[in-house]
Amino acid sequence: MVSDNIKIKRTESLDSVMSRLQRVVMAKRLKTSKQREYVLSLIYNSKIHLSPEEIALKLKNDNKDSSLSSVYRILQFLETYGFVTSIEADKSGKRYEIAAKEHHYHIICLDCGNIMEFIDDDIRNKQVEIAKSLQCELVSDNLRIFVLCDKCLNKKNKKDIIY
Ligand SMILES: [Zn+2]
Ligand SMILES: [Zn+2]
Structure with missing residues (x-):
C-alpha cells in the first residue's frame, strides 16, 4: 500500500535525540553549542526537508547569531554522527531531515x-x-x-x- 502525503512518524522523542547529542558532544570533548541544539530541534520539528539556506534564514529570523558556513559545519557534524540524513533533491543541493524517522x-x-x-x-x-x-x-x-x-x-x- 502506498500512503502518501502522510506525516512520516518520528521514531524517537526530541528529548531522547537531544540527550544522545549531549552524549556525543561530551564523548568528543566538544563545547555544547546552543546553535547545534537549535538546528537539530529545527530539523526534528520540520515537516519539510530543509536546505542549509533555509536553516540559516530561520536562525536569523529567530535572532540567533549565525552564518551559513557555521550551519554547514553543524549539518556535517549532525550527519556524521547519524542525527540527520541528507537528500540530493535537485541542482540546488542537499536537503536535510531527521534520521529518527519511520x-x-x-x-x-x-x-x-x-x-x-x-x-x-x-x-x-x-x-x-x-x-x-x-x-x-x-x-x-x-x-x-x-x-x-x-x-x-x-x-x-x-x-x-x-x-
Ligand atoms: Zn513541481
Ligand atoms: Zn524524507
Missing part, C-alpha cells in the same frame, strides 16, 4: 524540487525478496522517484492552452 521513500519534482514522502511495504518486501534470491540480506535501501508534480503539470497545461 522508513520511507522520496518522490521529487524535477521542476520545483518539491519532495514528497511515502511508505510502501510492497516495495520494501520486494527488495527483501530480490536480495534473498541472490542469497543476500537486505541492509538498507534508498529510493528516489523523479516526477513532475501535480502543481507543475497544471502550470504546464495552462501554458499550453495560452500559447
Whole structure:
C-alpha cells in the first residue's frame, strides 16, 4: 500500500535525540553549542526537508547569531554522527531531515524540487525478496522517484492552452 502525503512518524522523542547529542558532544570533548541544539530541534520539528539556506534564514529570523558556513559545519557534524540524513533533491543541493524517522521513500519534482514522502511495504518486501534470491540480506535501501508534480503539470497545461 502506498500512503502518501502522510506525516512520516518520528521514531524517537526530541528529548531522547537531544540527550544522545549531549552524549556525543561530551564523548568528543566538544563545547555544547546552543546553535547545534537549535538546528537539530529545527530539523526534528520540520515537516519539510530543509536546505542549509533555509536553516540559516530561520536562525536569523529567530535572532540567533549565525552564518551559513557555521550551519554547514553543524549539518556535517549532525550527519556524521547519524542525527540527520541528507537528500540530493535537485541542482540546488542537499536537503536535510531527521534520521529518527519511520522508513520511507522520496518522490521529487524535477521542476520545483518539491519532495514528497511515502511508505510502501510492497516495495520494501520486494527488495527483501530480490536480495534473498541472490542469497543476500537486505541492509538498507534508498529510493528516489523523479516526477513532475501535480502543481507543475497544471502550470504546464495552462501554458499550453495560452500559447
Ligand atoms: Zn513541481
Ligand atoms: Zn524524507
